[in-house]
Amino acid sequence: MATLPLLSDADLTPEARAVFDDIRATRGSDFINNFWRALAHDPALLAATWDRLKVVMGPGTLDPLVKEMLYIAVSVTNGCSYCVHSHTAAARAKGMTDAQHTEMLAVIAMAAQTNALATATQVPVDAAFDAGAPT
Amino acid sequence: MATLPLLSDADLTPEARAVFDDIRATRGSDFINNFWRALAHDPALLAATWDRLKVVMGPGTLDPLVKEMLYIAVSVTNGCSYCVHSHTAAARAKGMTDAQHTEMLAVIAMAAQTNALATATQVPVDAAFDAGAPT
Amino acid sequence: MATLPLLSDADLTPEARAVFDDIRATRGSDFINNFWRALAHDPALLAATWDRLKVVMGPGTLDPLVKEMLYIAVSVTNGCSYCVHSHTAAARAKGMTDAQHTEMLAVIAMAAQTNALATATQVPVDAAFDAGAPT
Amino acid sequence: MATLPLLSDADLTPEARAVFDDIRATRGSDFINNFWRALAHDPALLAATWDRLKVVMGPGTLDPLVKEMLYIAVSVTNGCSYCVHSHTAAARAKGMTDAQHTEMLAVIAMAAQTNALATATQVPVDAAFDAGAPT
Amino acid sequence: MATLPLLSDADLTPEARAVFDDIRATRGSDFINNFWRALAHDPALLAATWDRLKVVMGPGTLDPLVKEMLYIAVSVTNGCSYCVHSHTAAARAKGMTDAQHTEMLAVIAMAAQTNALATATQVPVDAAFDAGAPT
Amino acid sequence: MATLPLLSDADLTPEARAVFDDIRATRGSDFINNFWRALAHDPALLAATWDRLKVVMGPGTLDPLVKEMLYIAVSVTNGCSYCVHSHTAAARAKGMTDAQHTEMLAVIAMAAQTNALATATQVPVDAAFDAGAPT
CATH class of the missing domain: 1.20.1290.10 (AhpD-like)
Known part of the structure; x- marks a missing residue:
């Protein structure tokens, strides 16, 4: 459909x-x-x-495989089934190994988990993390 | 708060x-x-x-900076303000350059955009992308 | 299922x-x-x-087709497959043309993209946008 | 604002x-x-x-505190800062203890984590889980 | 920050x-x-x-105000605080009345609600909604 | 797939x-x-x-069925189809009745709705809800 x-x-x-x-x-x-x-x-x-x-997705400062993995991370978090499938296939085609695949899954899962904890606790951003003072 | x-x-x-x-x-x-x-x-x-x-986030097959960038991609997509701040700071501390930072932003934004288009069109997953046949 | x-x-x-x-x-x-x-x-x-x-979804100040399109925009962003299908069909039934359909997709995709950029950069809300001063 | x-x-x-x-x-x-x-x-x-x-949120088959906790789970996942604050305060007012609070956080975080893994692996739903055959 | x-x-x-x-x-x-x-x-x-x-966002088949409202619907659902503020201000500048504003809110809220119900019940898409048969 | x-x-x-x-x-x-x-x-x-x-999900201060319902609430909000199916089946196995099931759906739907309204209005968190003053 x-x-x-x-x-x-x-x-x-x-x-x-x-x-x-x-x-x-x-x-x-x-x-x-x-x-x-x-x-x-x-x-x-x-x-x-x-x-x-x-x-x-073309040449730049990041490795093409890293870009595909970033794409997967966004697609997983958005729950886009089509995109998870297509970009996982693309990452495989660009050389992602089994070990890199599951290690990436572990990072994505960890981020989802601590995202939830940070949002649930609503902790204020530490001043040390601020990079945005106007120049 | x-x-x-x-x-x-x-x-x-x-x-x-x-x-x-x-x-x-x-x-x-x-x-x-x-x-x-x-x-x-x-x-x-x-x-x-x-x-x-x-x-x-420890030693493995992915570069520590790549892991931080994956973490940022998930955090941005989940809209976790605290996490975006803390992991962007962590990525900076691990050597993310200005150019890598904005190139990563471009990839995340591109993924958000095509995720929306794939979800809005509800295109079926191409058979070529299936990696999940039971062994 | x-x-x-x-x-x-x-x-x-x-x-x-x-x-x-x-x-x-x-x-x-x-x-x-x-x-x-x-x-x-x-x-x-x-x-x-x-x-x-x-x-x-009944009579009001917004056109019925506009309401269906708003419904689609929310459903796409929530990744609700059923809802994207049913409200796209409803919008078609209410007269959405091919050109309106794909123009709506372009707006939704653009919003997804700049949402990601705004969240990733964590830019503070400009004072000019505040409409919420207590009366 | x-x-x-x-x-x-x-x-x-x-x-x-x-x-x-x-x-x-x-x-x-x-x-x-x-x-x-x-x-x-x-x-x-x-x-x-x-x-x-x-x-x-009124009388029914679920305990009022359980309803507030469900509300928090949804609000955290949606990233609604206002809602996380207001419903956590409401749950506290309805008797949520410190231990229940953090145990709830652990469940929400676990769910976020396995949601990400299930979406990333795109595993098909087991037939055993189907409750939806037409009557 | x-x-x-x-x-x-x-x-x-x-x-x-x-x-x-x-x-x-x-x-x-x-x-x-x-x-x-x-x-x-x-x-x-x-x-x-x-x-x-x-x-x-330029000239096309959709009214500029409709486009801003679609943008708001996506931004609300993504939880992008900055974007909700900026595009609500833009919609105001393009003539959105108080009545249109709150009617739009009601549609967005309704969609969020039925999205959740459709996802929670996992109802299959009706065949009548399919527009995607290959030509 | x-x-x-x-x-x-x-x-x-x-x-x-x-x-x-x-x-x-x-x-x-x-x-x-x-x-x-x-x-x-x-x-x-x-x-x-x-x-x-x-x-x-083991023994603690929350009832096992409550934990499954929290899991469902997160899974619905994340749009994880697999997770909604598996944890609804698990909640059924732990005794969730038809009435509890649909009452839970009503709470989840209500939360989705007011989350959208709170995000769309961007109301500031009331000082009364703050539990986070440093000790």
């Missing part, structure tokens, strides 16, 4: 097809996952999302 | 004091942040939380 | 049946969706929920 | 005043907390919220 | 200054809120966020 | 087998649900999670 039909390649507008072409070229794979097939209904939204994703 | 008084060192039970001693020794610092001062009301909860945190 | 059996019309108490009758009359349709068939186990909860929904 | 001014008693419409009177009579206290002073801008919303709260 | 210092106009790089100039021109106001002063640490992130926001 | 294969009994390491043995002995049942079969990939994570769960 979905709230929008998933578009096949034959249904694409030229603008959407250009984005699919770029996804395929960037990833070196013909496979286009369902997420993009839903967004393809709005080529401008599709293009804006893909273009930004390519920049954000 | 908090839902539990924050305990000063003079208020601790011997069991809680032992945990504070271990926090200080492990971190090489006298500073005990408010989170632990609230949990100190229940020495068993304090000890269980700290002991597990020490294992989870 | 569900945590409560879904009640068929034959299983209803008179109080629950009266609510189903009102749902059908209000909507001008015989179809009762699964949500109400689960709540029907507790006729008082069913009645309270439906009665309030009818008022809140 | 707030997004609506908090109304003093002198600012109330007669309908809002009647709700405040009922809150005071029900609680046996003159104190009206800020939540109601914000809702008082819309007497119909104020009345609907209070009337429903009085029913839901 | 914040996790990044807020930059004053004097601290900006030329790229960040250009974004601030565009914010001021677009809004017809000299006021730059704290959100942008934090993002200004990373001019590329600042520019990407502002450029996309300008498009998404 | 899952992000990790579910391990059968034949796949377990001795350490994981010992945990499964303890789960079976503690619960007086041969049934091991999928959650543990996923965690079994990392015997240390499996053991730490189970050992802590046994303590937290």
Whole structure:
């Protein structure tokens, strides 16, 4: 089930097809996952999302695998089933080992736990943690 | 404000004091942040939380700074103000640069955005992402 | 799967049946969706929920379609799969066009993104935004 | 700061005043907390919220203190600072002991942790847990 | 408190200054809120966020006020205090009346409530709601 | 679908087998649900999670059924489908009646609703609720 039909390649507008072409070229794979097939209904939204994703997940100061793990951490916390699946697969493809996978799970679970405790106790932020004084 | 008084060192039970001693020794610092001062009301909860945190955030297959960034990603998504502050400070202390900091923010923001789109479109998980067939 | 059996019309108490009758009359349709068939186990909860929904989503200062879109925005953010499906269908039934649908998705995604950035940076609320001075 | 001014008693419409009177009579206290002073801008919303709260938190099959603790669990998970404070105070007023308080925190933290693990692993629901076959 | 210092106009790089100039021109106001002063640490992130926001919140098929209300609905559900404040102020500036404000609150609250009920009962999505059959 | 294969009994390491043995002995049942079969990939994570769960959900000052209901409240709010199913089944096994079940749903729904209102109005915490003055 979905709230929008998933578009096949034959249904694409030229603008959407250009984005699919770029996804395929960037990833070196013909496979286009369902997420993009839903967004393809709005080529401008599709293009804006893909273009930004390519920049954000592209070369920078953080390792590509670290970025995928950050993505998983957010997706788990948001309870996004699709995203947990797709980014765990992506992290695997980028070399995440079994040991790194379960160690990441332990960190995410620990954070969820202490988040709950900090929120439940409503402890004030220590002054030592402030980095935000106006310059 | 908090839902539990924050305990000063003079208020601790011997069991809680032992945990504070271990926090200080492990971190090489006298500073005990408010989170632990609230949990100190229940020495068993304090000890269980700290002991597990020490294992989870200790040596393993992931870099300590990566673990702090995963912690931040979860805390941001849960909206835990205290945790965002404390783990951003911890990541800074472990060497997170300005560029890594803002690159991490961009990844977290991107994930929040595509999480929302995947949830709003309710696209089915692609079969290619399944890693869970029973063995 | 569900945590409560879904009640068929034959299983209803008179109080629950009266609510189903009102749902059908209000909507001008015989179809009762699964949500109400689960709540029907507790006729008082069913009645309270439906009665309030009818008022809140009924005539007022906001357009009915706008209300459905607000409902979708909350449901997406809460990750409620059932609710995203049912209220997207309701918004479609109230005239939401394809273009409005994807434009709404873009707004929801943008909000998710800047929410994450504001939470991650923990910026203080500008004094200019305060509307809450006691009268 | 707030997004609506908090109304003093002198600012109330007669309908809002009647709700405040009922809150005071029900609680046996003159104190009206800020939540109601914000809702008082819309007497119909104020009345609907209070009337429903009085029913839901009133006599039933669950102990009043258990209901407050459930309320805290939801509020912590939603990250609602105001609600965590107000319902922790309410639970205290209904007799929650220090030991019950911290034991509740441990349960909430445990749930947050295993929620994260279940979501991260995306394990399918066991057939044994299904209670929802249509009757 | 914040996790990044807020930059004053004097601290900006030329790229960040250009974004601030565009914010001021677009809004017809000299006021730059704290959100942008934090993002200004990373001019590329600042520019990407502002450029996309300008498009998404700009002219389209939805009324600008409706877009602000959708933004508020997401921000409330995410528990983003800063965002609730800033977008409520923006909605006010775009003409949201008191009656529209509290009616929106009632819809958001209703959605939160039925989201919880649908998630707690785990009712399956009705086949009638499916819009996602592949074309 | 899952992000990790579910391990059968034949796949377990001795350490994981010992945990499964303890789960079976503690619960007086041969049934091991999928959650543990996923965690079994990392015997240390499996053991730490189970050992802590046994303590937290074991004897204390709160009734075992109350603890399961708190667990449900958190799981619903986090939108964890697996957890809602498993802990509702557990609460049923511990004697939760139909009336208690739906009364709990009403409390959870009420909390979700007023959480949204408190967050949307951003009312300041009343001084009367503060329990956190340093001792």
